[in-house]
Amino acid sequence: MSIVKHAVIAAAGLGSRLGHGKPKCLVEVGGVMILKHLLHLVKDVEDVRVVVGFEEKTVISEIVRIRPDVLVVRNPGFRSTTTLHSYELGARHLSGDCLFMDxxxxxxxxxxxxxxxxxxxxxxxxxxxxxxxxxxxxTTIEGGAATAFSRNEPTTYEWANISWLPIKFFSDIGNTAVYEHLRQYLPMDTMELTSYEIDNEHDLSLAKQNLHHFDLAALAS
Known part of the structure; x- marks a missing residue:
């Protein structure tokens, strides 16, 4: 049985690189909204918090429709802050550990x-x-642990933007990328997953080509 009791999903961004004019969590893949897919994954986590910003009313409406018990956290500074700030907002006033995901x-x-x-x-x-x-x-992996991050030096693996982290990691943050902030805590244990981040049309196309991984059919009905 999982000990994960808290989860923060950062969904405040503009989605400008994808260019669909709406938050990426509202994009449908295989007939299923990404937000619905993610909330289904954490269906057994009792405290789920979704951080909203861009088009927040629409996102909140979908959250309520899919899972009314989710706590909505507003990030009014979403245009000028990073995902790191959304994580900090979502986990504020919690203690212990939390699942963080984009x-x-x-x-x-x-x-x-x-x-x-x-x-x-x-x-x-x-x-x-x-x-x-x-x-x-x-992400550089040595003995099953992440030892370094890089944007410029390709490795076999990339960080999947899914983390199980102590809340204290977010007690002192700047306006930087999440991976840059987390560098100070490396090395960290890792686990390989099959996942697709939808940042742009290339990513979206890859995900659509691999729909068999995600069991979306039941959610689409």
Missing amino acids: GDMLIEPDGFAAFLATCRPGVPRLGITKAKTLDAVF
Whole structure:
């Protein structure tokens, strides 16, 4: 049984690189909204918080329709802050550990469930996936642990933007990328997942070509 009791999903961004004119969490892949897919993955997590910003009323409406017990956290500074700030807002006033994930991903359900099942108190863990996106945070793995991040030096794996982290990691943040902030806490344990971050049309096309990983058919009905 998973010990994960808290989850923060960052869904405040503009989605400008994808260019669909709406938050990426509202994009449909295989007839299923990404937000619905993510909320289904965390259906057994009792405290789920979604951080909203761009087109927040529309996102909130969908959250309420899919899972009314989700706590909505507003990020009014979404145009000038990073995902790191959304994570901090979402986890504010919590203690212990929390699952953090971005709101623009498709994740293979069995692997995600295995990730949750192996989370342990006070032991940070990062989800990694085979490098495939155009804007990857390449991750160096040594002995099963992430030891370095890079935007410029390709490796076999990229960070999947899924993390199990102590809340204290977000007590002192700047306006930087999440991976840059997390560098100070490396090395961290990792677990490989099959996931696709939808940052641009290339990523979206890759995800559509691999729909068999995500078990979306039941959610589309």
